[in-house]
Amino acid sequence: MDTKIIKIDEENIDEALISQAGKIIKNGGLVAFPTETVYGLGGDALNRESSKKIYAAKGRPSDNPLIVHIADINDMDAIVLKVKENALKLAERFWPGPLTMILKKSDRVPLETTGGLDSVAIRMPVHKTAAAFIKAAGGYVAAPSANISGKPSPTSAKYVIQDMDGRIDMIIDGGDSGIGLESTIVDLTGDIPVLLRPGYITVEQLREVLGNVDVDKTILDGDCKERPKAPGMKYRHYAPKGELTIVEGQALAVVEKINELTHEAERKNKKVCVIATDENADSYEAGVIKSIGSRNDEDIIAHRLYTILRECDDENIDVIYSESFDSAGIGQAIMNRLLKAAGHHMIHI
Ligand code: TXA
Numbered sequence: 001m002d003t004k005i006i007k008i009d010e011e012n013i014d015e016a017l018i019s020q021a022g023k024i025i026k027n028g029g030l031v032a033f034p035t036e037t038v039y040g041l042g043g044d045a046l047n048r049e050s051s052k053k054i055y056a057a058k059g060r061p062s063d064n065p066l067i068v069h070i071a072d073i074n075d076m077d078a079i080v081l082k083v084k085e086n087a088l089k090l091a092e093r094f095w096p097g098p099l100t101m102i103l104k105k106s107d108r109v110p111l112e113t114t115g116g117l118d119s120v121a122i123r124m125p126v127h128k129t130a131a132a133f134i135k136a137a138g139g140y141v142a143a144p145s146a147n148i149s150g151k152p153s154p155t156s157a158k159y160v161i162q163d164m165d166g167r168i169d170m171i172i173d174g175g176d177s178g179i180g181l182e183s184t185i186v187d188l189t190g191d192i193p194v195l196l197r198p199g200y201i202t203v204e205q206l207r208e209v210l211g212n213v214d215v216d217k218t219i220l221d222g223d224c225k226e227r228p229k230a231p232g233m234k235y236r237h238y239a240p241k242g243e244l245t246i247v248e249g250q251a252l253a254v255v256e257k258i259n260e261l262t263h264e265a266e267r268k269n270k271k272v273c274v275i276a277t278d279e280n281a282d283s284y285e286a287g288v289i290k291s292i293g294s295r296n297d298e299d300i301i302a303h304r305l306y307t308i309l310r311e312c313d314d315e316n317i318d319v320i321y322s323e324s325f326d327s328a329g330i331g332q333a334i335m336n337r338l339l340k341a342a343g344h345h346m347i348h349i
């Protein structure tokens with residue numbers, strides 16, 4: 001398949017191109033598009049054949065449900081059984097934005113889109129190109145992240161092209177994704193809301209609006225034997241090709257340990273990378289040192305994480321050692337993704 005690649009500037013949207021992209025979706029095709037979190041791989045959420053195509057293009061297991069993207073809060077009505085009070089409160093505060101809510105689905109959403117579940121995940125992105133595209137596509141765009149299953153989500157068109165060229169009809173290049181980590185997911189189907197995937201909107205912010213919010217135990221705990229409630233969170237994910245290990249402890253001890261490990265790996269002729277904070281970057285002695293940003297600016301760390309993991313693949317890195325990060329606020333999302341990328345392989349010193 002020939003994949004058409006177009007560029008759209010969020011601040012000066014080319015309506016003719018957006019309408020072309022929308023038509024592809026209406027005709028059952030697939031288009032990758034930018035959002036504020038990561039790039040999405042879009043298809044018509046109400047067309048079961050489109051959802052099947054998405055799974056095929058990603059190489060994704062079909063029990064892993066897709067998020068339905070909307071561009072108007074009122075469009076939620078048609079795809080859920082009932083718009084709950086707490087969903088409205090969250091929508092008022094955080095939509096459009098990086099928050100996904102799970103509610104019981106209506107019959108309009110095919111089971112192919114929800115991976116066989118009777119609930120549906122819904123998000124309204126704030127990215128202007130995403131919103132214009134969703135409208136042009138008919139209002140309901142099912143979209144997982146636009147990566148081949150298992151790889152880090154793409155935060156720039158370059159990595160969407162690397163994974164999806166030849167597999168889908170169109171890729172909209174909208175530059176870098178601002179946030180760089182996928183949306184926060186909250187399940188509102190039960191009596192108490194449950195955080196299923198941490199993201200830029202933190203559990204503290206959700207609690208400000210909802211009061212009580214539970215947190216799925218599997219988010220940071222690698223030994224937890226329970227199954228994550230978001231089916232997608234159980235798969236090996238966000239993973240670079242190289243073997244990633246997180247080293248946690250006092251800064252000086254971490255630097256010393258990583259230096260010992262990188263020297264040892266280089267002696268074995270491995271290509272090594274260190275994911276370092278700005279504060280420590282100069283102290284590393286061996287391997288490719290990738291500075292992820294200052295410890296004091298977690299937004300930058302979130303923004304850079306997937307790009308660095310992808311760069312490691314581009315550079316054929318065999319072994320990666322990463323510092324650990326604070327797990328409060330958005331740090332919870334950063335550590336959740338980093339732990340998954342590392343298969344929960346962590347050294348405590
Ligand atoms: O930021 C994002 O959310 C991006 C952009 C493109 O919007 N999308 C994204 O989609 O990350 P994806 O498919 O990579 O991740 C969706 C997650 C999966 O872990 C999936 O299992 C979970 O959401 N999910 C979707 N529907 C669900 C449902 N009904 N119940 C529980 N989990 C659900």
Ligand code: MG
Nearest residue numbers: 144145153182
């Ligand atoms: Mg994904």
